[in-house]
Amino acid sequence: MSKVRMGLVGGGPGAFIGDVHRMAARIDGEIELVCGAFSSQPEKSTEAGRALYLPTSRVYESYIKMFEAEAKLPAEERMEFVAIVTPNHLHYPIAIAALEAGFHVMCEKPATFTLQESLLLKAAIEKTSLLFGVTHTYTGYPIVHEARERVARGDLGKITKVLVEYNQGWLADSEAEASKQASWRIDPKQAGISCCMGDIGVHAANLAETITGSNITRVLADLAAVVPGRQLDDDGSVLLRFENGARGVLVASQISVGEENNLTIRVYGTKGGLEWHQMNPNTLTLKWADKPAETVRAGWGYLGNTAQHNTRTPAGHPEGYLEAFANLYTNFSVAVKQTRTNKGNGITPIEGVPGIEDAINGMAFIQAVVTSSADGNVWLDINKVIANAQQ
Amino acid sequence: MSKVRMGLVGGGPGAFIGDVHRMAARIDGEIELVCGAFSSQPEKSTEAGRALYLPTSRVYESYIKMFEAEAKLPAEERMEFVAIVTPNHLHYPIAIAALEAGFHVMCEKPATFTLQESLLLKAAIEKTSLLFGVTHTYTGYPIVHEARERVARGDLGKITKVLVEYNQGWLADSEAEASKQASWRIDPKQAGISCCMGDIGVHAANLAETITGSNITRVLADLAAVVPGRQLDDDGSVLLRFENGARGVLVASQISVGEENNLTIRVYGTKGGLEWHQMNPNTLTLKWADKPAETVRAGWGYLGNTAQHNTRTPAGHPEGYLEAFANLYTNFSVAVKQTRTNKGNGITPIEGVPGIEDAINGMAFIQAVVTSSADGNVWLDINKVIANAQQ
Amino acid sequence: MSKVRMGLVGGGPGAFIGDVHRMAARIDGEIELVCGAFSSQPEKSTEAGRALYLPTSRVYESYIKMFEAEAKLPAEERMEFVAIVTPNHLHYPIAIAALEAGFHVMCEKPATFTLQESLLLKAAIEKTSLLFGVTHTYTGYPIVHEARERVARGDLGKITKVLVEYNQGWLADSEAEASKQASWRIDPKQAGISCCMGDIGVHAANLAETITGSNITRVLADLAAVVPGRQLDDDGSVLLRFENGARGVLVASQISVGEENNLTIRVYGTKGGLEWHQMNPNTLTLKWADKPAETVRAGWGYLGNTAQHNTRTPAGHPEGYLEAFANLYTNFSVAVKQTRTNKGNGITPIEGVPGIEDAINGMAFIQAVVTSSADGNVWLDINKVIANAQQ
């Protein structure tokens, strides 16, 4: 047996998220980066390959060439899956090309540029029977798994209310726009129809759906470009309805000055409530009607199997964002290994890895909130938004 | 000089808030309870009077008799102001009767049962030139004053976003409805048009307006009776617009199981943000774009005069809810004393005491959110709601 | 029935703790301040009496005159107990004079200036059968009662370890010494043999003994005058042994810059641990070996009777330092009332009020740590220290 072999598209010098993907893929020692097309500028791709100790022969000038060349390598040598960390608008064509060339795909979020693309991507995945994952990182935390399981087994009773928020402050400053990280996010050509909701609001929505085990069915959104002159939203609030009947509020902001990366969720049911803060990720607070609140912590033996499976260190040795990210990669690598003996076909969804349904739900959420807000803050049905996109 | 003499209407045996008013009025030793009509049942009023060490002669069977009798007592002996702690629907007639009999009024929130009543009450106050206060307790905390002052002097820049929430869980249990505290709140005849928004949502709105120094101008509300069978809301979310252009979200709930009395506000401006939690009331967190967050604490010399004036103990000796409440009473008593030499006429608004404008804004907020939600979650203009009520 | 009638010695203009005692005595409306000798300077005493709305006839120029005069008043009018809030060195003579004049005594901590005095005071109390309380305020918090009860009923198993600390920073600045609050504390003539340990270390010791239900039996102390030139300790650490076999550490400091009034205790037993922070007084954290930590909160129905008896408001309406202080006064007033029908004799100890045994233990602790430190950081037996003082 060998490590699972990964190729990378994007993630050249200066790209933040490329480094994160690589670190996440490395931690557990189950994945080896074997090739890459790191930049559309060949010299930058070469530079990145060298910094990553890759042989020159496996550093490509384009993803098209990479897929072609790798497909010709012996099976035990060639890339088994590709990780896509390019700007958003390129995710879809690269993913389609990879699938068509026979490679599994791990894609940075959002999986596609438009809702329609994500529906087409689903068709391609189903046709090829290859594996697909999208890095909704925050569901990789062991305590998020624990929260999900506890809701699923009814500890909180029937879910009635969900409050989820994702607040940042770094886009409050119009001068910060010049930065590489900021400039593409506020540009409709690169980011798509939304900045704040597309970048982080969708994470909040995914987290809420994951923990409650229930999809958002309707939204009424109030988006704004708070910093003058912006074409896309940098702040927004959304009223929610869930499939299970629960109501909710989602707040996302990139202009809440002083906030770092404050993703927080509270879920209430008829029997109890839970609270989780991404910035303090190893703690889950459970609240009860008639007994003391409990502080559930990562690393304890009382946790469910899934939480324990996604944890590396004993209680009190904090794991963080990179480990949550690594959980996605390692769980994905297990599925890839299984395809080695399974004639290449993957079983989806992969346990512990957000997949194409999360991707579609996310794109539909973005489409719906942007439309709801533009139409005067009216209720929109997510399923209708998806149905429209399918036509 | 003597203590300021207070009479009480309501607050008989078993009433929670009556005790709170009395404790608040006592702490600073500036107010003496001299008489009361504690219950509509005379024997209960008598019982309460005895427990409070009042002479039988000053315990009345009705507020009407109390106002009559007290008005006839010598000036240096008779009640100077009345505190009203009856069920909501009685606030208005008692307040009007008190004013007409020449007594200043301190009223439990909400000041009236309807928006129209609060407008009429304002007219009565203006006509009599007597003092009026309403116990929006939470603005009595010294740190709330500090927050207000810092926003007012521009520390946070232009305010862009307000998140305020007031979550409780005690009404989640339908069986709890039998309790005295619950039963009147969910009964339209006693509580008015709203349970959750009228009881606590309005506190959140008042807190947001107080700290930002800016009124809520528009609302889009999504209220619900989550516990089946209820006639009034027990949960709700409201999108907000403020006079200063800021956007916001207000969440209030009495079915968020496990929540105690979680009133929390976050305000963001172009330069910084602030965060305050009522359950940890002596701490104000200030957040900045490019330097460490600061933890402002009650009792320090660096605080503004108002915060210091409303504090009794050194830093680290926590003051709480009763002290916040006491600040309203003590500030009110100072104003009452001033009227002794000022021919009875009060100057309003009283510094450090919410007044009739807060009361009107609160009633308009309740009216607006109930209407917005009933009309299908549409935007309503608060000023139009007030204008309609005035017709 | 009438309110319990209190006289005050000390607490004139500018005295911090006098105000605190008065507020504490007022909150529950069970105690009336009827007289006082507020200062050794008659005009200051008069000024204080006027500010407190006392009749001139009940404002005295000395405690001796007060006790004489009050004793001659009709029983239903005269002071029933005296509260002593003078500088430390006067506590003992005043308390003795009060007892001899037939008055119950509530005394600011430390009850006496020396250990010997506290032993003599005990004899006087026993001889007169009058009530005595000392304001170890911090044990007045409802959550401290809850902690004590839970330890007593064995929830934590056999107690093995106690960590208690009381850290302040305000005496770090030598310039602050000029303040009224600081100057007497660092002066051996007024403060006694210790500054930091006498002022706050003793509170920490009392808290540990109260919660564990076990006395400190041995100490090894390391005291220091960190600010140059001081005659008394402003910082210290003490190794502890308890009667029940537990070990512990007590840290107290007045030079820990930035600390407000950080009294914190952690107690561990064979089955579990507890943690309490005075600055967040309504929360008790319980820690377990194999299940999630629990957050026990004031105001909930699951609390024991004592905690509930010492609480005024529902959960989430924070009570603080003044309410903890008030619990001592109100519990004391109940005992005083009982003596009205019990021919003046009190039953001690009074439930919920630290008494003469606490006072003696406190004085012995101070004596022992000062001696241990001066003798080169050696173990001292508290009982021997007491035995020595009795000779």
Added chain:
Amino acid sequence: MSKVRMGLVGGGPGAFIGDVHRMAARIDGEIELVCGAFSSQPEKSTEAGRALYLPTSRVYESYIKMFEAEAKLPAEERMEFVAIVTPNHLHYPIAIAALEAGFHVMCEKPATFTLQESLLLKAAIEKTSLLFGVTHTYTGYPIVHEARERVARGDLGKITKVLVEYNQGWLADSEAEASKQASWRIDPKQAGISCCMGDIGVHAANLAETITGSNITRVLADLAAVVPGRQLDDDGSVLLRFENGARGVLVASQISVGEENNLTIRVYGTKGGLEWHQMNPNTLTLKWADKPAETVRAGWGYLGNTAQHNTRTPAGHPEGYLEAFANLYTNFSVAVKQTRTNKGNGITPIEGVPGIEDAINGMAFIQAVVTSSADGNVWLDINKVIANAQQ
């Protein structure tokens, strides 16, 4: 350029810390595990090698064979440094053998079994001019670097007081002793002269010395075997003196039920104080005499270069224990790379990596506290303890 090549001694199946070292070495992609002698049982070593995807030829049955064989490999292929993760008593002979064979050494803490060994190890390091690091992991956190730098530049003034504690609860249960993790720690043959102080107390001491930049010079210790029947300490408290004149207290415990891995430090100086909790590692609280406390957070631009250099993700994306550990490895790998062009000789100490002086200080601390406690809780001079060991 190639990755730095690491060999591993120890870390076979079931070993906790071996996994941690491997994950730490992987994260940044600068180190490649090329060989190992994972267990004294050859089949276990083989099993571990296979699980780690190593070629059979590089999996050895003993460290002696590994050093021999690797030394014969071509320079560009052979192991450059060895990481030692065996039980404590083997650290020294392995380290010596590695140095003698020309390999740099990264050693799990404690570096040696006795103080004398650590002094001999220092001599060997100096003689060979090879690199040596010891994994006092907790100083790898970026915020610990920040704390150290701020103390060094005088932000807190002259340091006066240090409170450091490291509390765990997992050894409270005597039944837990059967576990692999517990059994060797409480066995003098494998753990050495101390359990609690050797395992975790020494981390606390190292943290205090690192942040203050000042060595502990004297100790007075009170150790105990709280669980009956143990030969080694499972709990202890130590009074401290530092080279810079500061006083302190160190508490370490493995029987504090419910505590996870609670390493906490507070340092006070004449101008301010700081507080850091390992379980919330990305936050440093700074406290001041006359202005609000500040919350310094990892990932912000206002941090010093060292903190930024040791951080991978933006603020609010929590890094944890593995990343702190990885900082040691990555900083070590940079130094190893430098020796490639520097004829094999390393420059020590390595910036960002605890070295032999930390190791010696740690061993001297353990020796001193055990002796102080055994001798009746007396002061011991650390330098004398070292001098004795050198004879």
